[in-house]
Amino acid sequence: MTTFNDTLLRAARGEKIEHTPVWYMRQAGRSQPEYMKIKEKYSLEEITHQPELCAYVTKLPVDQYNVDAAVLYKDIVTPLSGLGIDVKIKSGVGPVISNPIRTVQDVHNLGELSPQDDIPFVLETIKLLTTEQLNVPLIGFAGAPFTLASYMIEGGPSKSYNLTKSFMVSESETWFALMDKLADMTITYITAQVNAGAQVIQIFDSWVGALNVADYRIFIKPVMTRIFTELRKLNVPLITFGVGASHLANEWHDLPVDVVGLDWRLSIKEAGERGLTKPLQGNLDPSMLLADWSIIEERAKTIIEQGVEHGSHIFNLGHGVFPDVKPATLKKLTELIHSYSAQLRK
Incomplete structure (x- = not known):
């Protein structure tokens, strides 16, 4: 039996590590030829409903890239159907919801997630x-209430979140009722994942960067504090992450989380200068993966150096892998991260 690689767990807890651990958001699927073949036959939903196939897709990047963690292959809207939300993932579009939230009654009508019944x-x-199957930690995850609410109110993906933000401030009582519903669901969902075996948890508040700091503090931070306070009882490392949200990094640092995830807009060095002392995750711009190797290497080394200087660091991208990225590039990048960081950490 291969020895279990706990480097990422130790990094998340701020413990001593021999090399910087790495995983890539959306590493499962997206750009692997084996995955493309599966997608010719099955949709994302069909893959996730077949545990053996889903496990294969989840494990593929661990085998191919030698990353330090697997991340469960699924979508953040997966549990919403358990609440009575009619959600479908449309190719090239994303999650589309046919019964969006419009009134307080819509919120009251939402059910409660029963993991064993709804997402076995x-x-x-x-x-x-x-x-x-795995000799590395498995990362389970959930979408945060703001990000899930944005789909539930807009009816699908949005670039502006106009309906969501106006609903939040105009219908604040209904908004907080929705936040409570989604917080309960998130806590139930993550608890079930950890009880099943997930060893690390990331909460994706992917689109919360659309809010300013003042609104975040009023409308979002209380519910995130409640979620993470409850999840701490599970005794697994907790990561928070969002896109375009550098202005919220200090707010995240205040939350009862172990690791703050950064996108490429805020460097590891700048985050430290802002007073972020917790372990950090990030943060190569995924677009750089299409550049010449010399550029990828230069950018990655800078991030690795800043991470080693910071202390505890998990290497990742500033957002997800996209389909044009060559698997060989990710394999080579992983080798670089492991070898270069090991030199620096001697």
Whole structure:
């Protein structure tokens, strides 16, 4: 049996590590030829509903890139159907919801997630991976309430979040009722993932960067504090992450989380200068993966150096892998991160 690689767990807890650990958001799927073949036959939803196939897709990048963690292959809207939300993932569009939230009654009508009944396939996939297949930690995840609410109110992806933000301030009582519903769901969902075997948790507040700091503090921070306070009881490392949200980095640092994830807009060095002392995750611009190797190497080395200087650091991209990225590039990048950081950490 291969020795279990706990480097990422130690980095997340701020413990001593021999090299900087790395995983890539959306590393499962997207650009692998094996995955493309599967996608010719099955949709994302169909893959996630077949535990053995989903486990294969989740494990593929661990085998191919030698990353220090697997991340469960699924979408952040997966649990919403358990609340009675009619959500479909449309190719090239994303999650589309046919019964968007418009009134306080819509919120009251939402059900409660029962993981064993509503998402047994997710739990079965986790059990398969953690008991039989992986020698690295499995990262489970959920979408944060603002990001999920944006889909539920807009009816699908948005570039402006106009409906969501206006709803938030104009219908604040309904907004907070929705936040409470989604917080309860998130806590239930993540608890089920950890009980099934997930060893690290990331909460994706992907689109919360659309808010300013003042609104974040009023409308979002209380619910995130409640979620993370409850999840701390599970005794697994907790990561928070969003896109275009550098102005919120200090707010995240205040939350009861272990790791603050950064996109490429805020460097590891600048985050430290702002007073972020917790372990950081990030943050190569994923677009750089299409550049010449010399540029990728230069950018990655800078991030690795800043991470080593900071202390505890998990290398990642500032957002997800996209389909044009060559798997060979990610494999080479992983080798660089491991070898260069090991030199620096001697």
